[in-house]
Amino acid sequence: MEQVARRVTIADVAQRAGVSKTAVSFAFNKPDRLNVATASRILGIANELGYRPDPVARMLTQRRTGSIGILTPQDLSVIFTNPFFGSFSAGIAAVSEEHGYGLHFISPLHGSLSRAIHRATVDGVVAIGLTDDHPEIDEIRRAGLPMVLVDSATTGTLASVDIDDEGGARLAAAHVLELGHRTIMVLAIDGPRAAGIGEHGVVQRRMRGYRETLAEAGVELPEASIAVGPASIDGGSEAFDRLWDAGQRPTAVLAMSDAMAIGAIRAIHRKGRSVPGEISVVGFDDVDLAASTDPPLTTVHQPVRGKGEAAVRLLLSVMEGGQTEPVHRRLETRLVIRSSTGPVAAGIREVPADRPTSA
Amino acid sequence: MEQVARRVTIADVAQRAGVSKTAVSFAFNKPDRLNVATASRILGIANELGYRPDPVARMLTQRRTGSIGILTPQDLSVIFTNPFFGSFSAGIAAVSEEHGYGLHFISPLHGSLSRAIHRATVDGVVAIGLTDDHPEIDEIRRAGLPMVLVDSATTGTLASVDIDDEGGARLAAAHVLELGHRTIMVLAIDGPRAAGIGEHGVVQRRMRGYRETLAEAGVELPEASIAVGPASIDGGSEAFDRLWDAGQRPTAVLAMSDAMAIGAIRAIHRKGRSVPGEISVVGFDDVDLAASTDPPLTTVHQPVRGKGEAAVRLLLSVMEGGQTEPVHRRLETRLVIRSSTGPVAAGIREVPADRPTSA
DNA sequence: CCGGTTTGCTAAACCGGTTTTGTCAGCCCA
DNA sequence: TGGGCTGACAAAACCGGTTTAGCAAACCGG
Incomplete structure (x- = not known):
């Protein structure tokens, strides 16, 4: 040797x-x-x-690398623990592989997304969860790298794939309303930056859907009944606990991700309460496992894998230079009712929305 | 412009x-x-x-790319749907990011792993589920690329990280034995290549653990009660159905992955049977969601995320040239008993192991 | 047998950076 | 006053391939 x-x-x-x-x-x-x-x-x-x-x-x-990049504003180590991301990546991988592209994950390098972007050797990128006001978007655009935005605020100039977040949230809220719930808690997803994700992100759209639907039924959603946390099981548990420990006693919780919903259910069980007997929970995403949780999760379905596939297809088309107007695709959501939601327990039904119950 | x-x-x-x-x-x-x-x-x-x-x-x-590769012998689109992989990747990502490395996924390019390897621009690779007899391993070695093998057959010359597969499988088998089960079904993971994954892979080690433990208790494991399928929910469902439709009526099923176990539970429920009332199920991996399934899954715990972290740490050390003897790390497994297993139903207890029960 | 085409291969330029070596002016000090 | 240093930058080589331009021999039709 x-x-x-x-x-x-x-x-x-x-x-x-x-x-x-x-x-x-x-x-x-x-x-x-x-x-x-x-x-x-x-x-x-x-x-x-x-x-x-x-x-x-x-x-x-x-002048071509043969791989496409997946850009996330959060650390991969947190992103990968969200089952949502698995399905999404699978969709991306499926059509990338079909077209002979490899996959490169781009995440903040020592805290700097833009540094990471400049080190990345890719022919195009699909950016997930990046709001349009993120400064790095401009950097990419200036770098001339083909890009499509997923789950962001599509103000227009870049191709994008989104889902009907607001509509999905409305369905979730309407569902618990219909079951008689009036004291409702929301578990929101933590943005990449601690405060203020901008006005147009996924979180805002879903929040608007929740809030407006509740408002139309005369139910208020006070700030005190909203918690924010990372989109993971533990994130959901902790967010729920925080609110609970602050005295909140909801009969229904609306979570912005299935992982958080599952975390909430765990937390609820740990408090000795039952789902949906005492508290109903609805998730968002409808990940593969949502049908197999305990109890099976009522959730807003979105075509996660399809979203990944659509994103890459779009990306390929802009990479091949059909540089027409930017395309915006919006995928549908729908409510899947399983067993984590049920009617309000009789004794609680009449509690006003703004006073926490004590049992 | x-x-x-x-x-x-x-x-x-x-x-x-x-x-x-x-x-x-x-x-x-x-x-x-x-x-x-x-x-x-x-x-x-x-x-x-x-x-x-x-x-x-x-x-x-x-002469350095600043990114490390994750090599899988299967298409990413299938790999990513396994929740196991999410945690594993998270572990890899955590220490990669900490050291400033990006992540590049390498999977068979149009069916050829070796083509994919040669296109990949990485400083080192962690290969998951590659058996040592895989020809591509030699290619990498000849290419002089630092590499560590995870979950493979460590015949020695490369650094590796594994878990105690056989021990874990023994725990699973012993557990159902202790509960009185004698008619047992095994759901094995499909290898990258349809037939024959070699003699030393993860599948073989787990199978040996199952088989020997059962044998020691005088219980045979006929070929007819073993099904093979992809390590996914659907893969588990289909594998179970195949055996069931062939007349197998186990009182316990040992699955080699949690995803398959969950799939099996789904299939069992669809047949109108109960878990663990009529059939017990034990998984393998203990993914994040295992505690939240319906019913919560009894499974063999392995430190999935820690495995990813250990792999990268090892890789970094060989990349930095401490070219000593190859290190082999073996991580422990343990049984986590939740609620998907229980004692055999009274009426079935005395059925001989080799004759399928009919109800 | 001659001009044009084809075949088979090479020299050199190029991709876009980094690194080694070199040049030149100013400065210090004897 | 001249030799050795140092500071600030430039020229050229290099990384390991691909591609363009070109050249010599073989071929080819008339």
Whole structure:
């Protein structure tokens, strides 16, 4: 075994075969431009030497990397624990793979998203959960990198894929309303930046859906009954506990993600309460496992995987330069009623919305 | 807006600033080697022109990509639907991000893993579920790429991280045995290649654990009561259904992944049977959601996230050249008993193991 | 047998950076 | 006053490929 084992380069092969670098390159990429005997001799020697063209050098000359980036404003270590992201990634992966692209995840590098973006070697990016007012979006745009926005605030100039967040939230709120609930808690998703995700994000749209639907039924949603946390099981538990410990006693909780809903259910169980007997819970996303939770989760369905697929398809089309007007796709949501919601318990029904019950 | 907007290069900046490329490069990387006034003037112009060093060119000269690869022998679109993978990736991401590395997923490109490997621009790779006899391992080794194997057959020459698969499986089997079960079904994970995953993979180790523990109790595990399928919810459902439709009537099923276990529970419920009343189910992995399923899943816990973290730490150490003997780490497993398992129903207890019950 | 085309291959330029080496002016000190 | 240093920058080589331009020999029709 050699000690340092310097990578064998195209020049090594060329020299060993007694030909030029060009010939070696041709042997690999345009074999028809070479005498068939020469070509196979070169290939033989290359193989014998264990030569593999350096992908980086290749990228440089061809001006394409063969991979697409998934951009998230949050650390991957938190994002990956959300089952939603699994399905979404699966959708992205499915059509990327089909078209021969690899997947590169781009997340804040030591806190800086823009640093991460500039280090990333991708042909295009799908950005998830980035609001349009994020400064990094401009950086990408200036870098001329094809991009599509998912779940963000589509103010227009970039292609985007979204779902009907507000409509979905309305369905969720209407559902608990119909079951007689009047004391309602909302578990909102923590934005990438602690305070203020901007006015147009997913969170805002869903919140508006909840709030307006409740308002139309004369039910107020005081700030004190809204908690914010990361979109994970623990995040949901903690958010619920925070509100509970502050004296909130809702009969229904509307969670902005299934993970949070599941966390809330766990927290509720730990308090010795039952779902949906004492407290109803509705989620958002309808992840694969939502049908198998205890109890099976009533939730707003969105085509998570389809969203990933649509995003990549869109991205590919802008990468291929059909540089027409930016396309905006909006996918539908619907309510899936399972067993985590039920009618208000009789004794609680008449409690006014603004006074927490004490049992 | 410019039409073609050619990328602005270091030469453009140099020319515009009336300096050499070297100066521009220094301004970015070694500012102390320049007169402070010159440096800031260059930076100013660079910024004004919207110049960003091309990461690919940078990679080429520095011989490092700044990202690590996750190699899977299966398509990402299937891998990502396994909640196990989410936690595992989160672990990988956590320590990668901490050390400033990006994440690149490498999966079979149009069916060829080795093609994918050669296109990948990474400084090192953690390979999950690759058995040591996989030919691509040799390719990587020959390419001189640092690598650590996770959940594979560690025959030795590469660093590896594994768990005590056999021990975990023994715990699962012993548990159902103790509950009185004698008619047992196994749901095994489908390997990357349809037939024959080699003799040493995860599947084999777990199978051995099941089989030997049962054998020690005098219980046989006929081939007819083993089904193989992808490690997903649907995969579990289908595998169970296949066996059921073939007349198998187990009182307990041992699944090699939580996803499959959940799928099996779904299938069982669809047949109108109860878990654990009529059939007990034990999973493997203990994913985040296992505590929240209906019913909460009895399963073999493994430190999924910790496995990812350990893998990257190991990888970093071999990347940094501490080229000592390959390290092999083995993480522990333990049984977590929740509510998907229970004692055999009275009427069934005496049925011999090799004759399927009929109700 | 001659001009034009094709075949098979090479030299050199290029991709966009980094790094090594070199140049030149100013300064210090004997 | 001149030799050695140092500071500030430039020129050129280099990373490892691809691609363009070109050249010599073989071929080819008339």
